[in-house]
Amino acid sequence: MHTDVMAVSGIVDWESLTGQSKFVIDIVSIPIFSAIAGLITNWTGVIMLFSPSNFTGFYVPGLAALFRLLPRKVQILPIFAPGGILGFQGFIPCRAEKMASLLVDMSISRIGSVGTFYQELEPDKMAEFMAREARPHVRRIAVDAIETQYKWLWDTMPAPLQDNVIATIDKRVPQISQRAFRRVGEHIDELLDVKLMTVNHLRRNPAVLSEIFQGMGKPELRFMVKIGALGFFFGIPLALYLSWVHMAHPPVLSAIPSWLVVLCGAALIGVIVNILAIKIVFEPGDPQPRYKYLWKQGIFPKRQHEAAAQVADMMSEKVLTVSNFSHELLFGASGDKTAAYLAEVISEELDAIFTPVATTVGRTTGIVDLDLLERKVSQEIVDLTPELFYDKEFNEEKAKKIAAFSTKKFRELKPSEFSEMLYAAIEQDAWLLYAHGGLLGIFVGGAHIFLFGA
Numbered sequence: 001m002h003t004d005v006m007a008v009s010g011i012v013d014w015e016s017l018t019g020q021s022k023f024v025i026d027i028v029s030i031p032i033f034s035a036i037a038g039l040i041t042n043w044t045g046v047i048m049l050f051s052p053s054n055f056t057g058f059y060v061p062g063l064a065a066l067f068r069l070l071p072r073k074v075q076i077l078p079i080f081a082p083g084g085i086l087g088f089q090g091f092i093p094c095r096a097e098k099m100a101s102l103l104v105d106m107s108i109s110r111i112g113s114v115g116t117f118y119q120e121l122e123p124d125k126m127a128e129f130m131a132r133e134a135r136p137h138v139r140r141i142a143v144d145a146i147e148t149q150y151k152w153l154w155d156t157m158p159a160p161l162q163d164n165v166i167a168t169i170d171k172r173v174p175q176i177s178q179r180a181f182r183r184v185g186e187h188i189d190e191l192l193d194v195k196l197m198t199v200n201h202l203r204r205n206p207a208v209l210s211e212i213f214q215g216m217g218k219p220e221l222r223f224m225v226k227i228g229a230l231g232f233f234f235g236i237p238l239a240l241y242l243s244w245v246h247m248a249h250p251p252v253l254s255a256i257p258s259w260l261v262v263l264c265g266a267a268l269i270g271v272i273v274n275i276l277a278i279k280i281v282f283e284p285g286d287p288q289p290r291y292k293y294l295w296k297q298g299i300f301p302k303r304q305h306e307a308a309a310q311v312a313d314m315m316s317e318k319v320l321t322v323s324n325f326s327h328e329l330l331f332g333a334s335g336d337k338t339a340a341y342l343a344e345v346i347s348e349e350l351d352a353i354f355t356p357v358a359t360t361v362g363r364t365t366g367i368v369d370l371d372l373l374e375r376k377v378s379q380e381i382v383d384l385t386p387e388l389f390y391d392k393e394f395n396e397e398k399a400k401k402i403a404a405f406s407t408k409k410f411r412e413l414k415p416s417e418f419s420e421m422l423y424a425a426i427e428q429d430a431w432l433l434y435a436h437g438g439l440l441g442i443f444v445g446g447a448h449i450f451l452f453g454a
Helices: 014-018 022-050 063-067 096-111 114-120 123-149 159-186 194-204 206-216 218-248 258-282 304-318 322-331 335-353 356-365 370-389 392-412 415-428 430-452
Strands: 056-059 085-088
Touching (some): 022 218, 096 194, 096 206, 114 159, 123 159, 194 322, 206 415, 258 415
16 A cells, blocks of 8 residues: 555645655655654653642542552552642652652762761851850740749849859850750761651752752753754654655555654654653763763763752752751651750759759759759750751851862762762653653644644
């Protein structure tokens, strides 16, 4: 069966309109449409990686019942939400918890331990800062705590003596703060889980996760869009093949409808440009001989020196912040342990501040419940600490410190290890990008058939 019998006519007779042969029209139009398919595929593919940050959709009657019948591979697509909602969420924010876990495994865990990060925050300077900022609150906390448990003693004290006690406490604030941070540092491995902190923070803030990945790979993401123009060159053999079949009428191949060839060819081009984009950006991680890879080294690992600073800045500003560390220490999974260590320090300081006689009498008679007093004061400090460490200037100062440390460590990684930070995120849903490329290729191929025929 001849190809012209299986052909489909377009809405315009381009041969009559232009006076050119079908070969010329195909050799011009197919590569152009292939380039368009490649560009649109990669552009929308990059957008779909990150946007929207939150699920956006609408209710579809009967979808909830149908969803239960769908294969697991389809159910995990980021197009469904509970209750029969159909919509979309960016691949990375949709997998926020998993992506955050990968980010930690591929980056933070490779450049330092929990203790290392804690030391980079300079706990001595943090203690000085806390002591300085907490001073205005000291009198309130101290008087409130003392009047609660030492009221019997406090009320008998003359005002000058009361002021002397408060002055003593105020004077010892820097020492108390230093001891508290030192005590926390001694047990930091059991009190702070950087991975859990990071995963929880990014799971609650999927937009931040997208910002980090976009920030570290911005040039590469732009390249992934531009390389879609390679579809032009892949369109040339498709046009030549169609012309050859049209003229030579090979027995088997001519039986395949031209419109099917165009659709399949366009889908294949959409997939190929996606694959090429990802391969050229990330592979190989370490430089290879030209006979193995024409481009010798992936664009992202090749840019390691610059990208290391970018990802370090993003992480230090968005995740590894003083406020996040302090929040995890005080209110995270081991927050009760942190409070207990603070209470220990406070107990020792209270015993030193109040006279041994008053302390002994209080404990013996039960008039003073020092355990309750310690818990009360430690809770006051726990409640106050986050407010102090949300200070913008202080966070920015520590962010620079963490960024400098992280940049140095990221640059020391092997290029292949460094590139995994971004590659691991994209690789997780690469098949969706390829499927997306194939579907868009079919759509663009259909548009070409509609306009030019096949």
